[in-house]
Amino acid sequence: MSDATQDAPAHPGTTQTGKTAWTKFLTATEIDTRLIGMVAALLIIWTGFHLYGVIVNDFGAFLTPRNLWNLSVQTSSIGIMACGMVLVIITRHIDLSVGSILGFCAIIMGTVQVNILPQFLGLGHPAIWIITVLVGIAMGACIGAFQGALIAYGAIPAFIVTLGGLLVWRGSAFLVARGETISPVDETFSLLGGGPYGAIGATGSWIVGLIACAAVVLLVLNGRRQRTKFRFPQHPVWADTFIAVVGCAVAIGAVLLVNSYPWPRGIVRRYTQAEGIEIPEGGLFISHGFAIPVLILLAVGIVMTVLLRRTRFGRYVFAIGGNPEAAALAGINTQWMTVKIFAIMGGLAGLSAVVASARLNSATNALGTLDELYVIAAAVIGGTSLAGGVGTVFGAILGALVMQSLQSGMVLIGFDAGMQQVVVGSVLVLAVFLDILYRRNSK
């Protein structure tokens, strides 16, 4: 299960004497040291790129609302897929084809919404984006299920099936569109990719932030209630308070951040002209607020976390990863589980294709190239063990944020493409090595 809950004292207050304040803090709050490491790495990367900008370019561009907002949008596509990759890797498989599935789904969706649906529904029909999104996700899920079936029932290693898929779906994307770029996409559809109109504004963001705060507080209180009900050892009040305060602070901080990034002046001018509003003296400040793709990622993260931690399906994912034979002997249909897991992975790649092609406002057959590496790296950096049986969705999303921060940070300070690849590749290997060291020491 979670490796965050080690050494929970059987009798609170009796075992703490020999421990330092730090371990006491970790034990009481049940915070994973790996999580702290990841947050620290993120802060180092962020301040590092910012200071580099300040020193070398006389302008720190990284820690600005604009860049961080863009970073959140860029993270979405990788983050959505990383949530699915966690399931795949926990069950000791791998999926190398997600980038290509993304490209193929994007092309199919482009064809559907640009070439097919307008003929029947008329251009700009409100149902177009809905049908397109459903087709994209369903297409991804079917591809995933097909690959999963080959792995489960054909007993072909996942590495080979998805390596084949990497080529097959990329090639298919090219064949379907004959290598052409399909654009522009449906107007409503393009909002799913972010941009000034594809964000929910200041008020909406505050609502999301306050709901998040309420959810954090409710979760903490519910945890305490359950522990009392079953007479399990209770957490110290200060520890639960700390968790609640940090959770709310992160939510409110995020709202303040995205609300402090205003629409560009040109967009404001066009918007006010269209709406017939006077621009007041000194300009009009319209906040972006949370981008829609970020909210999609958030929703996927919550749904996948509940799926993994609170349903039988999720329990079986961990059981298969921990001991496939034991899972089968416990009556779990491990082959059918594999098909379902890969179908979910494919469906999420389809959803990622929605975000990626909407953001680009077009579908190209090269969309998602090399994404599989970022997605796998995100999952692994986020604590998903390649040996199977261990991983969290939340960690994978943080991992995606780390990967994307590296990537866009290097673009900001002007590293060329070759250097970026060198760094990303090295970080992946380093992350796995640190993971191995961490596990060796925690045993």
Added chain:
Amino acid sequence: MAKNQGTPLVDLRNISISFGGVQAVDDVSIDLYPGEVVGLLGHNGAGKSTLIKILAGAYRMDSGEIWINGEKADIKTPADARDYNIETIYQTLALADNLDAAANLFLGRELTTRLGLVDDATMESETRKIMARLNPNFQKFSVPVSALSGGQRQSVAIARAVYFDAKIVIMDEPTAALGVHETEMVAEIIKELKAQGLGIFLISHDTREMMALCDRVSVMKNGALVGTERVEDVTEDDILSMIILGKNPKREAA
């Protein structure tokens, strides 16, 4: 003996299975009565574990019949076996190392809340209750079972059989990886289950232990059944010669 009259709990009739031309189990018939412990003995590769895995639903036999409580049973998967109240405690301790005791105990049969979500708190609470009965020293409820000792792991596996009201328990070398004290604990549990009227198939290499725990022993060699004897009718030496020579010297003489 008067005790073994009536309907057997389990009646395995003429079971055969082969793997790629090797006859792993060859026309073996054994039965088990309520409140009885039947031991399976034999060299490694004699076919004991294979035979038992057929009953547990892990393998499908090529031919033969399984009768449970006088009715013909159709066991194709581990889930089928569970429906007949058959619980198996494997030699390899079929536990998922990364899950805690409660998750392992309920694996495949999780308790859920009204919303259909797994109810970890109730499962942990139930686990605490059953472990208090089986192994009162057990305290590690919130760590993965990989952090447990052999005996603690074994008690989790046994708790699984006890909790779900098994009628038939299969134990494949339950004490192989245990220390003296822990072996004692398992022996106590076997006696308790037997007193409750469960039927137990026990596989072990330790002939002395088998003589102490079992009512009858069946000896297998090269996939075939050498014979089944009541433990009071034979000596340890008789059993050993059945295992090694594949025949019972006393029967031969008589």
